[in-house]
Amino acid sequence: MGTIDRDVPDFMDAVVNFAPKDFRFSREMETPKKPEHGIVVKVTGCGICASDVKCYEGAGRYWGDSVNEKWVQAPIIPGHEFVGEVAEISEKDSDRLGLCIGDQVTSEQIVACYKCLYCKKGKRWLCQEHDIYGFRKAVPGAFAQYMVFPENSRSYKIKKSVEPKHAAYTEPLACAIHGVSRGRVEMGDTVVVSGSGAIGLGMITALKAEKRASRIIALDCSDERLEIARKCGADILLNPLKENVVDSVKNICGGYGCDVYLEAAGNPVSVIQGIQMTMKGGRFVEFGVFKDKTELDWSLIGDTKELGKHKPSSANAT
Numbered sequence: 001m002g003t004i005d006r007d008v009p010d011f012m013d014a015v016v017n018f019a020p021k022d023f024r025f026s027r028e029m030e031t032p033k034k035p036e037h038g039i040v041v042k043v044t045g046c047g048i049c050a051s052d053v054k055c056y057e058g059a060g061r062y063w064g065d066s067v068n069e070k071w072v073q074a075p076i077i078p079g080h081e082f083v084g085e086v087a088e089i090s091e092k093d094s095d096r097l098g099l100c101i102g103d104q105v106t107s108e109q110i111v112a113c114y115k116c117l118y119c120k121k122g123k124r125w126l127c128q129e130h131d132i133y134g135f136r137k138a139v140p141g142a143f144a145q146y147m148v149f150p151e152n153s154r155s156y157k158i159k160k161s162v163e164p165k166h167a168a169y170t171e172p173l174a175c176a177i178h179g180v181s182r183g184r185v186e187m188g189d190t191v192v193v194s195g196s197g198a199i200g201l202g203m204i205t206a207l208k209a210e211k212r213a214s215r216i217i218a219l220d221c222s223d224e225r226l227e228i229a230r231k232c233g234a235d236i237l238l239n240p241l242k243e244n245v246v247d248s249v250k251n252i253c254g255g256y257g258c259d260v261y262l263e264a265a266g267n268p269v270s271v272i273q274g275i276q277m278t279m280k281g282g283r284f285v286e287f288g289v290f291k292d293k294t295e296l297d298w299s300l301i302g303d304t305k306e307l308g309k310h311k312p313s314s315a316n317a318t
């Protein structure tokens, strides 16, 4: 089968992660070659995730520490919140994927192995190998002019009417929707979303669209971000720098606390206050990526509140 391509240069601009605080810009990176099965994509947009920043800063989750094995495989081109245009594709893949040269595309951030226990159970987002673009050797990311979506990737066509700067938000929004689904929100629940960044705002938008929560409370230390949270659908805005948000949420909820707490701030304080303000039997969903450790009285989660605590592993690199 032939390959259809469009002037792909031999060299490209790219950022390469060598080590914590050692990300280098290069104008002479070799442009990735099209694998037998897989496509070359010209990158048109890429977001910078909190996980990219925390990886840059040297968080143990990526570089290894007493709890975590080293996971990032440097040197590697970062970037997993991307969109691009199909630049090179075989006729066979064009038929298989329903994609043509120039189509606007994105890909799920985790390229699953389809061999491990999780993949066989249909939970590919928990894949043992867990190759995420921009962190693992097998899947270089999108802080570059070109990238490859390999054979096991799951790509999605996005209408050209969606601008790249908006289309690049597909992956964080998908993560946010996944986080909300883990909260198992029921009709009439009060849901607190901690952090009004890209993920938190996506969660608020998803909660609003889902129409189950009776009240959506947004927490953030920035009033400016809280205003955006309001536009996305938050009913109540609370700034932890200006008030005791644990007391405020408990008061709003008749002294009991919220039904669901979605932690999307990645800050130890946000975890502790979340556990404190969630009602007994409530759900606490951890989604943030942390640089610092959190110290917590775990009996609060177990014996005292019997919280359903969820940490979707796809949140590794939200």
Ligand SMILES: [Zn+2]
Pocket (backbone or CB within 6 Å): 112, 113, 114, 115, 116, 117, 118, 119, 124, 126, 127, 128, 129, 130
């Ligand atoms: Zn797998």
Ligand SMILES: [Zn+2]
Pocket (backbone or CB within 6 Å): 049, 050, 051, 080, 081, 172, 317, 318
């Ligand atoms: Zn991300």
